[in-house]
Amino acid sequence: MSKIKVDGVEITIFTQNDHDYISLTDMAKSQHENIIITKWLSLKNTIEYLGEWEAMYNPDFNYTDFGTIKNTAGGNNYVLSVKEWIEKTKAIGIRATAGRYGGTYAHKDIAFQFGMWMSPRFQLLLVKEFQRLKEEETKRLNSDWDYKRFLAKANYTIHTDSIKNYVIPKITDEERKKWVYSTEADLLNVALFGFTAAQWKQANPTLAKQNLNVRDLADAHELLVLSNLEGLNAILNQQGIESHNKLDLLRKAASQQLAALRASSYTLEKIQSPFNIEKKKLN
Structure with a gap:
């Protein structure tokens, strides 16, 4: 067990088999609302994520009952408990654990x-x-860990797995399959930064x-939003949303999240970089 303090709230973390689990019960205390976990868990987007x-990680996952839950979710009166x-x-x-450190815990992702x-x-x-603790x-x-690498990889596997499961099977042309992954990655680049990887290299x-x-x-805010966009795009891939519609949704999410983070009174310490680059949108 480890503990960190976030905005005056003490949050418990435990590690098992090299996986970190964070107390949602402790996190919810910051909202002064007992049922906030149930509210979040009952959302269709949460269930899909x-x-x-x-x-990705659970070979014993019950897809049948998951499908029933997902299809039922979305109504105003729908409620799903952790149990x-x-x-x-x-x-x-x-x-969900009992005892001295009981409560609801979730994998860090x-x-x-x-x-x-x-x-x-x-x-x-x-x-x-969490970075400070690590x-x-x-x-x-005496090992290496930094938050920028962590943020860049947080939802990467979930994103690529959604491409493999929901995008690739729809494509019959073998040559086209080879660039699907880079195209999906560029979709996130355009949504967040305003340009593709190739355009950035050219500039x-x-x-x-x-x-x-x-x-x-990218700075900490951008990497945090990028991680969230990977999770969102995985859900959009599962839903079969077309690329141009996905881009609109991803752009909107990126803009809203970046604005919220930029307006926050708290920011991560600025990472000193040897590069002085002006990030601007390219046509």
């Missing part, structure tokens, strides 16, 4: 999603304190020769 996560979710789907991403739903500012604080741990273990040849890309030079 959890389904993607479980499909019901775990019992019906055999989920492992969220856990899921906990960060919950934090973003509560408040972009709270999620940013949570990531910052830095202290790595100093003791920044010196940095490109150093094997750098726009994501390497």
Whole structure:
């Protein structure tokens, strides 16, 4: 067990088999509302995201009951409890424990999603304190961990797996399949930064020769939003949304989330970079 303090609230974290689980019960205390976890869990988008996560990491996931839950969700009166979710789907991403440190815990990927739903500012604080905890741990273990790499990879696997499962099967041309992954990645680049990877390289040849890309030079806010967009795009892929419609939805989400983070009174310490680059949209 470890503890961090976020916005005056003490949050418990436990690690099992190299996976970190964060107390949603503790996080919910910041909202002074007992049923906030149930509200979040009952949302259709939350259920779809959890389904993607479980499909990725849980070989015993009950897809049949998951499908029933997903199809039922969405109504104003729909309510899904943590106990019901775990019992019906055999989920492992969220856990309910009893005893001294009892409560509802979620894998860090899921906990960060919950934090973003509560408040972009709270999620940013949570990531910052989680980073600090990991830095202290790595100093003791003499290993390497940094939050920028963590944010860049947080939902990457969920994103690529959704492409493999929901986009690739629709394509019959073998040559086209080869560039689908890069096209999906560029969809996120355009939504967040306003340009593709190739356009960035063309505008920044010196940095490109150093094997750098726009994501390497993104700030903490941008990487946080990028991670969230990967999770959102995984859901859109599952729903079969066309690329031009996905871009509109992703752009809107990126704009809203960045604005919320930029307006926050709290920011991660600015990372000093040897590069001075002006990020601008390219036509």
